[in-house]
Amino acid sequence: MGKLVAPGDLLLDRPIRNPYTYVREGKTFAAVVGMFDEQQGKFMPIKASYLPSLRDSVIGIIEDEKVIGYGVNLFSPYHGLLSSKMLRTTFNVGDIILAEVSEISEVKDIWLSRPIKLIGGDIIDVSPTKISRIIGKHSSMLNILRLGTGCDIVVGKNGLIWIKGDNSAKAIDAISKIEKEAHTSGLTDRIMNYLGVSQEALDKIQTMPPREQTQRSVF
Numbered sequence: 001m002g003k004l005v006a007p008g009d010l011l012l013d014r015p016i017r018n019p020y021t022y023v024r025e026g027k028t029f030a031a032v033v034g035m036f037d038e039q040q041g042k043f044m045p046i047k048a049s050y051l052p053s054l055r056d057s058v059i060g061i062i063e064d065e066k067v068i069g070y071g072v073n074l075f076s077p078y079h080g081l082l083s084s085k086m087l088r089t090t091f092n093v094g095d096i097i098l099a100e101v102s103e104i105s106e107v108k109d110i111w112l113s114r115p116i117k118l119i120g121g122d123i124i125d126v127s128p129t130k131i132s133r134i135i136g137k138h139s140s141m142l143n144i145l146r147l148g149t150g151c152d153i154v155v156g157k158n159g160l161i162w163i164k165g166d167n168s169a170k171a172i173d174a175i176s177k178i179e180k181e182a183h184t185s186g187l188t189d190r191i192m193n194y195l196g197v198s199q200e201a202l203d204k205i206q207t208m209p210p211r212e213q214t215q216r217s218v219f
Helices: 128-135 138-147 168-180 187-195 199-206
Strands: 004-005 010-013 022-023 028-031 033-035 042-045 057-065 067-074 079-084 096-104 108-116 123-125 152-155 158-165
Touching: 042 128, 042 158, 042 187, 057 079, 057 108, 057 152, 057 158, 079 096, 123 168, 128 138, 128 152, 128 168, 138 152, 138 168, 158 168, 168 187
Parallel strands: 079 108
Antiparallel strands: 004 033, 010 028, 022 028, 033 042, 057 067, 057 096, 067 079, 096 108, 123 158, 152 158
């Protein structure tokens, strides 16, 4: 269990690599509000904006057509741009897409590539800092969510999650629980119990090749 820290609070007397911290005089300080585990030296922001990295998978909504292609709302300070060059399909305003970050400009524009249209379903918005916990190590938590709900679930690094299936409400409840309890121990077991997923079923899907673990091939 970590302790709550505020921006400017000292975390460690040594530098660590974390996009939500900063280093001054060889010491690491929190840049945003978060939970800090002193024993493990891990810092988890409670809420922060999405900071893009190349090859990130992100979910967005086509918001307008441009001469160069399309503008994409990524629900972040960064604006998505999709060039019409090399596209194999056209999109309409309001379409939900999954795409890959291919370039990041100095003026907070993100150029996207390899777009896939996500048809139907629901979109929820969670803190981008909790995405790694929702996916889990080797996609373990994401597999639990899929097994326990039978839903198609696609996760974007920008904090948007697309869900499609008859049990989407149950999936949303479970994801909300993960987001709220991301900093606590024993979360995986609690979610497995909540969704009725056995360790045997999880082990079976975890041994499959990554592309066979999902109902939808992403990239």
